[in-house]
Amino acid sequence: MSLAAIAAAAIAIGVSMSFFNAAGQLPGVDRADAVPVDDGETGEISLTEPISPFDDAHVAVARLDPALREAVQSAASDAAADGVELLLTSGWRSADYQAMLLRDAVDEYGSESAAREFVSTPEGSRHVSGEAVDIARVDPALWLEQYGSAYGLCRVYANESWHFELATTPGTECPPMLADASEAG
Template sequence: MPSHRGIIRILALGAVAFGALTLSACSYTEAAEPKRGNYLATQPDSGPSGGEIEDSLSVEDTHVPALARLDSALLTALQSAAADARASGVDMHVTSGWRSAAYQQRLFDEAVVKYGSVNEASKWVHTPSLSKHVSGQAVDIGPTDANDWLVRHGSDYGLCQTYSNEMWHFELATTPGGECPPQLSNPSDERAEG
């Protein structure tokens, strides 16, 4: 049987390992298809009121701030697209929508830690002043088959994939039936142009 000191050491190592797993699970960047959720509610504007989504939402969950605070034209286009995708056998879910400035800043800060610099993080996550999520003009979609469907049919609703490195990120960037503008390679390209 381990000594009292040995038990404390085992518990401490377990706590460190759990903390690392928790930090890893709580980190978010837009480097992979996003699956939101399980954020620690330690920040102002965290949780649903800050736009966080536990896992994903139906486009009909408009009582949740992440959808309720989307631009109304974007939400309408998204709901129409989701209904047509569903009729084609594709379920479409929102993995991120409107975000508070505090939540967006946290995502950006986490990306800086993950990628090691502001420049690298900017290829995946905007600062609050540049993010179209903060203004309610961007939405992230999942799963992958829904992204693929929306890449192929989104312009019918005015929805366009704006960054080639983010298959899930869509904005209302054309008129319904119009042509989507050329994709930027990543969010930092937009900053360079603007």
Template sequence: MADGAVPGGTSVFDVEVPGVANLDPALLEALRQGAAAAANDGVVFVVESGWRSPAYQEHLLRQAVFEYGSEQEAARWVATSETSAHVAGNAVDIGPADAAAWLSEHGSGHGLCQIYGNEPWHYELRPEAVDRGCPRMYADPAHDPRMQR
């Protein structure tokens, strides 16, 4: 857990879990507001992944290279520790599917936006989305200019 692995059933209110506690405070506040609104609709947010240490991110990347067979294919799913929004505390993966769907429909009202078309669970804070809606998604992380460092 100290590296950012999140136990099953973790809530956005579980401050004793480093994967939640180390998220950017503004992102965490938006998530908590979104979770409260979603609860009114009978939807519960579960944090599948949040902040990650660089070592844990590299571990996940090595696993993805093994699973997908190449660094190029793995880059569609897992960023390096230098480019990952998770390592910076600026991204969260939300489940289950009904929670991610709720965020897809209502998240912009809280500044929470899906960033990648292939990752319906991955959300980042975009405060301007409250007034303007979420920006267009990238097909996957490999198309995100932030990942090209």
């Protein structure tokens, strides 16, 4: 079944499109043709095997902006105290890996403009600059959306419930969300 058919069925039964990942796939579904999971250089994290934000040996965490890494780790510690485990499905990504994600999204959606709603260019991606993380699973993402501003972490895109950036001063309100990644430039 194509992604479009799955999305249409999901909409028909009232499931939000925000459950789809940055490549437009359902979280937890690995693509058979994807590049091998993290070769140490791409920053790829398997959707079925998210990693701890404390896994500093993984390039996706190690190459995060230090302030973002510290904020995510602090939030993860406090979430754990609430019984919520924050895990990452994405952090830093190489420009080549980001370009592959965009190419795959163009193939899936049929045009770059449609793909850009979910996947930024390597030049515009906050993942490539180490300034964004994607949170695994709905409940931890909801926890971070509710409490993230205390750490400066904000959900940035209305159509991506998993994507967070250091977007405010800790303890202040998050800025209004953009509709999707195409508005980020």
